[in-house]
Amino acid sequence: MLNNQKILFIGAGPMSEAIISGIIQSSVIPAQQIYVQNRSNTARLKELQKKYQIHVYNEKDVHLTEFNIIVLAVQPKNIEEIINQLKNTIHTNQLILSIITSMNIDYFEERLMKQPIIRVMPNTSSMVCESATAMAVGKYTNNHHIEMSKMIFRSIGEVYTIAEKHMDIFTGIAGSGPAYFYALMEQMESVAIEGGLPKQQVRSIVAQTILGAARMVLGNNGSPETLRKNVAAPNGPTEAGLVALESFGGLKAIKEAVKNTTKRSIEINEEIEKSYI
Ligand SMILES: NC(=O)C1=CN([C@@H]2O[C@H](COP(=O)(O)OP(=O)(O)OC[C@H]3O[C@@H](n4cnc5c(N)ncnc54)[C@H](O)[C@@H]3O)[C@@H](O)[C@H]2O)C=CC1
Numbered sequence: 001m002l003n004n005q006k007i008l009f010i011g012a013g014p015m016s017e018a019i020i021s022g023i024i025q026s027s028v029i030p031a032q033q034i035y036v037q038n039r040s041n042t043a044r045l046k047e048l049q050k051k052y053q054i055h056v057y058n059e060k061d062v063h064l065t066e067f068n069i070i071v072l073a074v075q076p077k078n079i080e081e082i083i084n085q086l087k088n089t090i091h092t093n094q095l096i097l098s099i100i101t102s103m104n105i106d107y108f109e110e111r112l113m114k115q116p117i118i119r120v121m122p123n124t125s126s127m128v129c130e131s132a133t134a135m136a137v138g139k140y141t142n143n144h145h146i147e148m149s150k151m152i153f154r155s156i157g158e159v160y161t162i163a164e165k166h167m168d169i170f171t172g173i174a175g176s177g178p179a180y181f182y183a184l185m186e187q188m189e190s191v192a193i194e195g196g197l198p199k200q201q202v203r204s205i206v207a208q209t210i211l212g213a214a215r216m217v218l219g220n221n222g223s224p225e226t227l228r229k230n231v232a233a234p235n236g237p238t239e240a241g242l243v244a245l246e247s248f249g250g251l252k253a254i255k256e257a258v259k260n261t262t263k264r265s266i267e268i269n270e271e272i273e274k275s276y277i
């Protein structure tokens, strides 16, 4: 289905790279059909070209009508210039996949006439084909568009089709989630080194521990609650650790992190909508 499709990424940041790396590893779209446009950073474009053997463009050289699929991968603050670039140029037979955080499908549909648009929230684990990706579809999409989008994002992990109103909480959990785990890993690495474990082993020990816990849950070996209880014998070392986690606010902090991310995601859309009134 994607054999003859040409795909353009607008924005050459880490998220575009993570997706490109994933789709090349999974051979869902060949490298020679992948194009990336960035604003001015020629060195970054050269780096991506060399690493993945894809085509790269500076903004002014792109002919947007050549592409079947256009992935928008810039920050929300750059959205207006992207709309200006697309408006009056693209056709309704081109599929837009927006991974831009916070920006609602309505925003695009109001500015681009009858354009098929799918809003997607992947995460950086796309790089190793382990993303948890959400997809919400616009009103001008058809089954073919939805299937193409699923194929692309399934090549880089799991895809969940959700209602668009849940995109912000999904961002709080899965889009931003890797950052919470990295923050946790930083703390665990630091205390492991302080406790005398050899530095060269610590990174692997911590990462393997998180990977194993995730695999236990995904392998249906029990709910997180049951699995937690299995680790913590009454009055054992784990129980002491969990008591500290709770008493230092660790559990509440996790919930607050998700809530704050969700709130900020909603705010960004509101701020940008307001700035154009
Ligand atoms: N990094 C992450 O974990 C995730 C990011 N996202 C979202 O994906 C989008 C991209 O994320 P990153 O790659 O992290 O962002 P980034 O800010 O690192 O990269 C975006 C790139 O787009 C370029 N750019 C800006 N305006 C442009 C224009 N008009 N034409 C061409 N290039 C332009 C910038 O120079 C920059 O190199 C953002 O909206 C972000 O919120 C979504 C899911 C996860």
Ligand SMILES: O=C(O)[C@@H]1CCC=N1
Binding pocket: 101, 171, 175, 176
């Ligand atoms: O925080 C950000 O800017 C984006 C949202 C999801 C991951 N990164």
